[in-house]
Amino acid sequence: MTAGKIDNQRMEKIVSLCKRRGFIFQSSEIYGGLNGVWDYGPLGVELKRNLKDYWWRVMVHDRDDVVGLDGAILTHPAALKASGHVEGFSDPMVDCRSCKAHLRADQLGEKKQCPICGGKDLTEARQFNLMFETHVGATADEGSIAYLRPETAQSIFVQFKNVLETARKKLPFGIAQIGKAFRNEINPRNFTFRSREFEQMELEYFCRPNEGMQLLEYWKEERLNFYENIGIPRAKLNVLNVPDADRAFYSKGTYDIEYEFPFGLQELEGVAYRTDYDLSQHQKASGKSLEYFDDETKEKFIPHVVEPSAGVDRTVLALICEAYTEDEAPDDKGKMETRTVLRFHPRMAPVKCAIFPLLKNKEPLVAKAKEIVDLLRPHMSIFYDESGAIGRRYRRQDEIGTPFGVTVDFETLGEKDAALRDTVTLRERDSMKQERVAIKDLRDMLLSRIV
Ligand code: ATP
Numbered sequence: 001m002t003a004g005k006i007d008n009q010r011m012e013k014i015v016s017l018c019k020r021r022g023f024i025f026q027s028s029e030i031y032g033g034l035n036g037v038w039d040y041g042p043l044g045v046e047l048k049r050n051l052k053d054y055w056w057r058v059m060v061h062d063r064d065d066v067v068g069l070d071g072a073i074l075t076h077p078a079a080l081k082a083s084g085h086v087e088g089f090s091d092p093m094v095d096c097r098s099c100k101a102h103l104r105a106d107q108l109g110e111k112k113q114c115p116i117c118g119g120k121d122l123t124e125a126r127q128f129n130l131m132f133e134t135h136v137g138a139t140a141d142e143g144s145i146a147y148l149r150p151e152t153a154q155s156i157f158v159q160f161k162n163v164l165e166t167a168r169k170k171l172p173f174g175i176a177q178i179g180k181a182f183r184n185e186i187n188p189r190n191f192t193f194r195s196r197e198f199e200q201m202e203l204e205y206f207c208r209p210n211e212g213m214q215l216l217e218y219w220k221e222e223r224l225n226f227y228e229n230i231g232i233p234r235a236k237l238n239v240l241n242v243p244d245a246d247r248a249f250y251s252k253g254t255y256d257i258e259y260e261f262p263f264g265l266q267e268l269e270g271v272a273y274r275t276d277y278d279l280s281q282h283q284k285a286s287g288k289s290l291e292y293f294d295d296e297t298k299e300k301f302i303p304h305v306v307e308p309s310a311g312v313d314r315t316v317l318a319l320i321c322e323a324y325t326e327d328e329a330p331d332d333k334g335k336m337e338t339r340t341v342l343r344f345h346p347r348m349a350p351v352k353c354a355i356f357p358l359l360k361n362k363e364p365l366v367a368k369a370k371e372i373v374d375l376l377r378p379h380m381s382i383f384y385d386e387s388g389a390i391g392r393r394y395r396r397q398d399e400i401g402t403p404f405g406v407t408v409d410f411e412t413l414g415e416k417d418a419a420l421r422d423t424v425t426l427r428e429r430d431s432m433k434q435e436r437v438a439i440k441d442l443r444d445m446l447l448s449r450i451v
Contacts, residue, residue, distance in 0.1 A: 007262040012264070014324050015191055017340065021400050023047065023320065024192060032177075036188025036196035038313070043400055046350035046381060048316050051230065052178050053348060054200045055310070058226060059176050064176040066203065071155025073180055074136065074146045082285035083129060083278060085147075093128040093186050097121040102128075104186050130183040148182035153307060156204045157278040160290055171292060171303055174205035178312070190263045192313045192355045199312035206292075206303040207276050209276070213253060215306045216273040220255045223271060223308050227257070230315075231345030232322050236260045237268075245379055248379065250277035259318045268318060269310035276302040319348055323401055329432060332391035342401030343430055346450040351402040352380040356393050358409040360386035369408040372424070375443060380450060394427065403429045404446060412439075 016022040022041035026033040026057045038109050040048055060066050080086050092105035098119030105125035113120050132148040133143075149155065156163075156175045163175050178201045188194050207215050220239065228234055242254040254272040258265045279302045283290040291300045320342065329339035346352065353376060357369035366386065383402065385393050390407060397405055405427040414421025426445075438447060 006264055010321075010324070011191070011262040014320060017324070017342075017399070018044070018191075018320065035410070036185055036194070038192050038195060038197075043350040044316070045343075045349060047319065048312060050348045050350070051315055051319065052199075052201065052312060054230060055226070056176070056178065058229075059174075059201075059203055063174075064427075065169070065172065066176050066205075067163060067169065069156055069159060069163060069175050069177045071149075071152065071159065071177060073149055073182075074134070075149045076158075077145050077147060078285060078357075079154055079158050079282070080131070080147050080150075082281045083157070083282070085150055085154075086129075089131055089150055090127040091130045091186055092125040095123045097123065100449060102186050105137065107187070115264045128186055132182045132184055137225075137382065149180075150183050151181050151309070152177045152179045152202045153204060153278070153309065157290075160206075160279060160282075161348050164292070171209035171294070171335065172205060172211060174203050176201075176203045178202075181391050188352060188387065190261070190266075192317050193261065193263070195313060198314075200309060201312055202307065202309045205306045205308075207306065208294075209301070209304045210408070212273045212275065212304045216253045216255070216271065219306050219308045220257075220271045223257060223269060223310070224293070227259075227268075227373075229345075230348050231343075232259065232318055236322065237399070238265055240267075248272070248274070250275050258312075259321075261318065261321055266314075268314050269308060271306070271308045273304070273306050276304050278305065279303060286388065329395075329398075332375065332389045338394060339398055341398040341429060344364075344401035346403040349401045349403050349450075351383045351397070351400060352450050353404040353406060354383045354385055354393070354402050355396045355409045356384075356390060356405065357386050358390060358407055364413050365408050365410075370410055372406060372408065372439065372442070376446070377438070379443060379447060394432075398429055401429070403450070406442065411436075 021043060025039045025041055027037035027039045028034045060068050094103050094105045096103060096114035096117060096119050098121055099114060099117040101114060101116045103114065131150050134146055136146045137144050156177055179199060180197060181200050182197050185194050185196050188196055205215060209446040224234065227237060236259060238258040240256040240258055242256055247254050252273045252275055254270060256267045257269040259268045274376035279290045290302060292303050293300050323342040323344045325341050325343050327341060328336045328338050331337045355369050355372050357365035359365055373382060373384050394405055407425040409425065410416060411420040412424050422439045423436045424439060425434050427434045
């Protein structure tokens with residue numbers, strides 16, 4: 001599946017920026033790190049929230065036909081037996097006898113060689129179940145096993161009847177969920193791309209059997225629009241129509257939406273028509289009816305489902321990779337230098353606006369800048385910075401992707417030209433263009449550009 005050009009150097013710069021500026025840290029780093037597990041720092045958590053909030057807005061709040069759910073992570077083993085995960089949620093694993101590495105057999109490539117030491121002495125492939133198992137309660141025996149959910153979807157299926165009855169929805173309608181999922185990946189890699197703990201944003205959109213194929217197309221298009229609206233252009237996405245042989249046996253159609261990461265073209269989201277497989281399995285195993293009664297036709301049947309399933313962490317990584325740019329900009333003395341800038345869509349940017357008094361030791365400038373902080377703070381995430389040359393301050397914000405900077409200068413105080421009193425310089429990150437804006441217009445102008 002990996003195609004496109006690989007740019008390791010770019011990826012290294014991105015990983016280093018993420019750590020340096022507080023987007024993403026290795027989990028338990030001071031103890032040597034926990035492989036495949038990551039923590040989001042002060043800026044990373046804002047970026048992630050903006051993504052999840054926007055997904056929730058367009059997938060749930062903006063629609064009449066979708067409601068939300070927040071299911072538990074600890075899952076009853078019977079649910080995951082019924083869904084097929086206990087039996088079959090595994091990847092083929094081989095071990096390298098030379099360096100003892102565990103490897104995914106399906107990712108070895110043509111040469112069948114260990115990618116770490118180059119060794120060719122590999123064991124036979126065996127199936128490795130990716131679920132994390134734990135025990136609930138004081139006794140750790142067979143009867144107390146529970147699993148950390150490997151996807152958020154199953155709690156939606158298991159709660160289908162409760163949601164149907166309480167939300168009083170008619171087909172077609174959806175249940176959406178954002179939350180953690182856990183997979184004991186054999187070989188976590190490519191920064192956060194393949195992690196052992198991650199978040200998903202999933203929608204299960206229930207429908208009549210004859211609507212499934214059409215809704216699959218509909219949701220693929222909706223999801224492609226979503227990526228454009230958060231700043232990932234269509235040209236960087238690839239839609240893979242997953243061939244019959246590679247699809248789950250119950251799926252009548254699956255699209256993988258792939259993004260051109262610096263490490264290759266890789267899956268961001270799967271959009272799958274899963275037929276009535278999941279609800280049928282849970283009905284069979286639980287003995288409880290999960291049927292839907294159609295008022296119009298007076299028919300009872302198990303709804304079919306189309307599932308757009310996206311990864312939060314993978315999308316955050318795509319946003320950072322897409323935003324990362326190096327260009328040329330003048331320093332404080334007008335000499336051109338390389339500038340690192342994250343060109344986030346303003347909607348996604350962790351900080352929307354930075355506020356700078358031109359000088360920190362001029363009380364009226366600082367007081368005015370703080371007034372602007374108070375004016376904007378209830379409406380957007382802001383950052384106040386009074387230290388260092390103004391060019392340096394702009395640069396620090398460029399590097400974290402802040403789309404707007406407001407500078408309070410002597411003109412704001414009306415010292416040079418009374419007509420400019422209570423105006424500020426508004427600087428735009430990408431073009432570095434500056435315009436003079438009245439403080440009274442600032443809030444609405446910014447809000448219109450960041451929603
Ligand atoms: P892959 O083939 O890359 O392992 P998958 O096809 O198993 O992914 P799904 O089961 O379809 O993935 O999960 C839906 C989405 O959840 C994926 O498109 C991805 O965005 C996210 N996801 C799955 N596994 C991981 C992981 N280990 N780390 C981060 N995100 C993941």
